[in-house]
Amino acid sequence: MVCKNxxxxxxxxxxxxxxxxxxxxxSGQGAAEQKSENVCKNxxTALQEGALFCPxxxxxxxxxxxxxxxxxxxxxxxxxxxYTAPQYGQTPPAPQTVxxxxxxxxxxxxxxxxxxxxxxxxxxxxxxxxxxSCGKGALVGVIVWFVLGFVLGIIAGIAxxxxxxxxxxxxxx
Numbered sequence: 001m002v003c004k005n006x007x008x009x010x011x012x013x014x015x016x017x018x019x020x021x022x023x024x025x026x027s028g029q030g031a032a033e034q035k036s037e038n039v040c041k042n043x044x045t046a047l048q049e050g051a052l053f054c055p056x057x058x059x060x061x062x063x064x065x066x067x068x069x070x071x072x073x074x075x076x077x078x079x080x081x082x083y084t085a086p087q088y089g090q091t092p093p094a095p096q097t098v099x100x101x102x103x104x105x106x107x108x109x110x111x112x113x114x115x116x117x118x119x120x121x122x123x124x125x126x127x128x129x130x131x132x133s134c135g136k137g138a139l140v141g142v143i144v145w146f147v148l149g150f151v152l153g154i155i156a157g158i159a160x161x162x163x164x165x166x167x168x169x170x171x172x173x
Contacts, residue, residue, distance in 0.1 A: 011048070016058035018051030023058075099127045109137025116141065 008019035109116020116138030123131035
């Protein structure tokens, strides 16, 4: 038999190609089996000379990360990288976000209280500490702007009243 992926020689009982690791389809063709003293550490099957993968279980017996000559071709088995993409229908892992209080978001909420309130409402369940920073900044900002406006209003009223009083005193004189 011949591997349809790499063209390597296969024996009748091979279920995986010893050169590239591709699954072997059952067929009636035969090939001469080479005898070897090598044995698969995974299943105990005798291995052909120079085999990179066990023909019975598909285990990588060469200890190399790459397959045979055609390992990069389409359909060839390759070892999984450290991170594999999720299969169809599976959700990808959630990105890791660090939730911590933030002075920057406090300042944003302070100077723009409406934005701080919106961010607080959006993040209160996912990022509670960051949301708390935004909410505190918005609350402190509203209080400070209200008090500052009230105090400046009183100062402007007093200044206006003194201007009015001085203008009235000049007119009466």
